Amino acid sequence: MQTFNGNKNMDCNDFILSHAQLANYDELGFLHSIPILSAEEVRRFRVAVDQTCEAIGGRVTRLDGPHLYFQWAWELSTHPRVLDCMEQLIGPNILLKSTRLFYKFGRSASFVGWHQDGITERVDQAFVPAIWLGLTEATAENGCLRVVPRSHRLGLVPHADRPNPNNLTTQGLTAQVDIDSPHDIVMREGEMSLHHPLILHASNPNDSAESRIGFSATYSTPALTASRTAVAWVRGHGPKDCFTIVEQPPQRSLEDAIAAYRAGNHQMLFAE
Numbered sequence: 024m025q026t027f028n029g030n031k032n033m034d035c036n037d038f039i040l041s042h043a044q045l046a047n048y049d050e051l052g053f054l055h056s057i058p059i060l061s062a063e064e065v066r067r068f069r070v071a072v073d074q075t076c077e078a079i080g081g082r083v084t085r086l087d088g089p090h091l092y093f094q095w096a097w098e099l100s101t102h103p104r105v106l107d108c109m110e111q112l113i114g115p116n117i118l119l120k121s122t123r124l125f126y127k128f129g130r131s132a133s134f135v136g137w138h139q140d141g142i143t144e145r146v147d148q149a150f151v152p153a154i155w156l157g158l159t160e161a162t163a164e165n166g167c168l169r170v171v172p173r174s175h176r177l178g179l180v181p182h183a184d185r186p187n188p189n190n191l192t193t194q195g196l197t198a199q200v201d202i203d204s205p206h207d208i209v210m211r212e213g214e215m216s217l218h219h220p221l222i223l224h225a226s227n228p229n230d231s232a233e234s235r236i237g238f239s240a241t242y243s244t245p246a247l248t249a250s251r252t253a254v255a256w257v258r259g260h261g262p263k264d265c266f267t268i269v270e271q272p273p274q275r276s277l278e279d280a281i282a283a284y285r286a287g288n289h290q291m292l293f294a295e
């Protein structure tokens with residue numbers, strides 16, 4: 024199977040994804056509703072996320088690179104079950120490339136325009152997949168992720184800047200293609216979806232009364248040769264000379280982490 028990369032570290036009892044799921048990922052370009060977090064973990068991570076957002080101030084709707092500063096984001100992106108799934112997808116040597124928090128308040132106009140992560144990640148190869156992990160349920164009403172099945176077969180499509188204060192994509196980057204039969208990724212809290220870097224995806228505004236919160240992260244095999252942001256080898260190993268390497272998890276106090284995050288010049292978006 025194309026995505027199954029001959030794991031040497033994992034015992035066959037450890038596998039979370041079935042062969043049928045991996046085949047589906049290859050065929051459709053995504054997979055969803057993979058149980059990752061317990062109810063207690065969801066509660067704990069939500070408290071930490073809310074503390075961080077409150078400390079930053081304003082109505083935070085997107086934070087880029089939180090794993091470099093905040094323990095909760097590091098723990099989410101290196102959660103053993105997440106990495107076990109990633110290992111099944113791309114093999115035993117796993118690099119953490121980037122992370123994002125998407126926080127859509129209840130009844131907020133924030134949306135995510137149609138895009139491919141390959142555009143912003145500057146990679147169009149299957150070895151750079153992403154996860155989306157829900158800290159709340161994700162429904163059609165609260166603006167769950169939507170994908171165009173099989174769109175990973177289109178290659179990189181043209182994107183244009185469509186600045187809009189409510190669009191949470193980087194610089195409002197929006198795919199210039201007709202969107203055909205999108206699929207809503209409806210999931211329970213604590214569940215995860217996996218995405219090919221070329222899958223077209225987006226999300227609508229949150230029409231529900233409650234917040235919709237998701238954490239996304241992008242990984243790679245050792246095939247990656249450059250990255251604009253610092254990376255971490257989170258399982259196995261690989262080259263260190265072409266990147267800025269994060270050697271250890273963030274350990275700062277919340278106050279120091281916020282100050283360092285602000286100084287780090289990462290994309291931070293706020294709801295109007």
Ligand SMILES: O=C(O)CCC(=O)C(=O)O
Nearest residue numbers: 125135140168226237239
């Ligand atoms: O959370 C969302 O609605 C969008 C997430 C997304 O576009 C991404 O992770 O690339």
